[in-house]
Amino acid sequence: MLSTLTATALLLAAPPSEVERLYEIADAPSAERIYSDVERLANFGTRHTLSETESETRGIGAARRWIAAEFEEISRDCSGCLEVRIISGTVEGERRIPDPTEVVSVVAFQRGKLDPGRMVIMSGDIDSRVSDPMNATDDSPGANDNATGMAGVLEAARVLTQYDFPGTIVYAGLSGEEQGLFGGKIVAAVAKEEGWNIKAVLNNDMIGNIEGIDGVIANNIIRVFSEGTRADETPQAARYRRFRGGEVDSPARNLARYIDEMADVYLPNLDAKMVYRLDRFGRGGHQTPFTEEGYPAVRIMESHEHYDRQHQDLRNIDGRHYGDTLEFVDPYFAATATALNALTMAGIAGAPPFPTEVELGGAVQPSAVLSWKDGGENRRARRNLAGYRVHWRETTSPVWTHSRFVGKVNEWTFENIVVDNYFFGVSAVAEDGSETPVVFPGPPGQFSPLSSVSDEER
Structure with missing residues (x-):
């Protein structure tokens, strides 16, 4: 026994x-709404962190104001259930932000009914770039990288604000990712200063491409990256881990296992592939600033990347397309990825x-x-x-x-x-x-x- x-x-x-309402949530994200949001974001021309901020139709300023307005509209539809907050900081003297620049993120809080201090966060990136990371003027649609992640955040908010949860759900549009993860750093620092009780951060960065540069087409696999040993480990904690175990059991790693199980139970046509790395080999994303502050965070993204459609000037060479444009976004895959995020957040926020x-x-x-x-x-x-x-x-x-x-x-x-x-x-x-x-x-x-x-x- x-x-x-x-x-x-x-x-x-x-x-x-099984939680019955999670089946409803799994079916709720709309590919059509996500595609519309991706198109709107791509049509701002460029969303480079150093781009135009005064125009209403072009640049990072117009994009972030539109995102804030979308959160406000979602809030009106749920009788004011969202608190929309602008979190910003000035960055200067950096390799990709040499001059003083305000990096502005848009964050919306759906407060929990029993345990509002406990939070789960879904994030996407607002900004985009072309080949030259300092080129803030040329068109940079950033349709997949990362309008899809940002559109997923908005769609998850539309879905989950139709429900009440014990814990708080946070929807975040983060800026400055391409220039050095500065939006995430600023928000994570505010979270630490204000004592946010963050239990999970789901960073979505490129959730709309199904065709890899390796020739593989896969619309049923999504990667979940997670670190094994926590970034804020102290010498005392390292000694504990050495003699008692825990190298593959950081909170981020057990969050990844949770996401994998959510896919297995509620999204049988999606395989959440756990990758035992903080991010792709030698690369980074906006989950990193949160892990560095000690918060559990993972990166969720497509399984096969197409590098011709990332960080590229828009051009065609000998019939080969370069650039991150709308026609290569699969909104149905993005909707499935959004469903996985919504399930995970609903599960955690619904738990004790x-x-x-x-x-x-x-x-x-x-x-x-x-x-x-x-x-x-x-x-x-x-x-x-x-x-x-x-x-x-x-x-x-x-x-x-x-x-x-x-x-x-x-x-x-x-x-x-x-x-x-x-x-x-x-x-x-x-x-x-x-x-x-x-x-x-x-x-x-x-x-x-x-x-x-x-x-x-x-």
């Missing part, structure tokens, strides 16, 4: 294994607070013991908590393979399961079946910055 069950635990009924202070014991014992504390600042935040699910897998498995709902307890003994041979974790489950990602024990796996705990805990 796996564990010693109390009489109370025996009477517990596990919540549903994440377990905290997760610890694992059982050295030189016949059974492993996992313990944790209830998350959330107060009982109201935990009002939808049905209980907890413990998870375990062999150390070589890339995904969680075994789990068991154990109810409202804060400790579980895995009888005759030797701690040395498995990895363990715990998730919180809501009454409707919504569930958090798995939280791995100790500093390697906690879903909050390590700067938020004491040196002794780290």
Whole structure:
């Protein structure tokens, strides 16, 4: 028998294994609306960070004002459920931003009803560029990179604002990505300063191309990039990880596993392919500034890139097209990618607070013991908590393979399961079946910055 069950635990009924409204959410994103938004963004001519800001029809200023207006319209449709905020900072003296430039991002908050301090974020990039990263005047439609990601954020907001959630969902249009990830850096710094309780960041960067430069056409695979060892690891945390494990169990990695499971259950025609890297080889994206602050963040993007359609001057050479233009965007794939984001955010925002202070014991014992504390600042935040699910897998498995709902307890003994041979974790489950990602024990796996705990805990 796996564990010693109390009489109370025996009477517990596990919540549903599927959340019915997630099927509705999976079907809701509109390819037509996404295509319209991509077209509108591409028609601003260029969205280069250093481009025109006064025009109403061209440049980065017009684009970000249009995005803010779209969020306001979405908010009107849900009786004012969004708080639209402009977050900006001045950047200068950088290789790609030498002169003082205001980098402006547009962020909309859909506040949770029980636990509004807990946040999950979906982001896309507003800006675009051509071959020369300093060319702020030539046409740079940026249809796939990254009007698709920004259009996905807007569409996810249209879908999810039709529902209420315990936790807060944040929709972010970030600027300055092509010039050095500055929009993300500014927003992540504000988040840290203001104490945002961010549990997940889903950065969408290029979600509309299905034809790779390698000749492969794939409309059923999407990549999810995640780091293995957290960026804010301290020497104490590194020592913990070295002797207890956690190299492949950062919160970002368990967020990626969660996304993969969402695709398996609710989007059977989409394979979420986990890639064990922060980003593509030697490259970067707007998830990075958030991971550097200690927040769990992943990059979601197409599986096969076409480099002729990225960061290129618009031209044709010997019949070969160069440039990121509208005709190469597949809106149906972008809608499926948006559905995956919406499912993930709905699942996390619909879940109870994440377990905290997760610890694992059982050295030189016949059974492993996992313990944790209830998350959330107060009982109201935990009002939808049905209980907890413990998870375990062999150390070589890339995904969680075994789990068991154990109810409202804060400790579980895995009888005759030797701690040395498995990895363990715990998730919180809501009454409707919504569930958090798995939280791995100790500093390697906690879903909050390590700067938020004491040196002794780290």
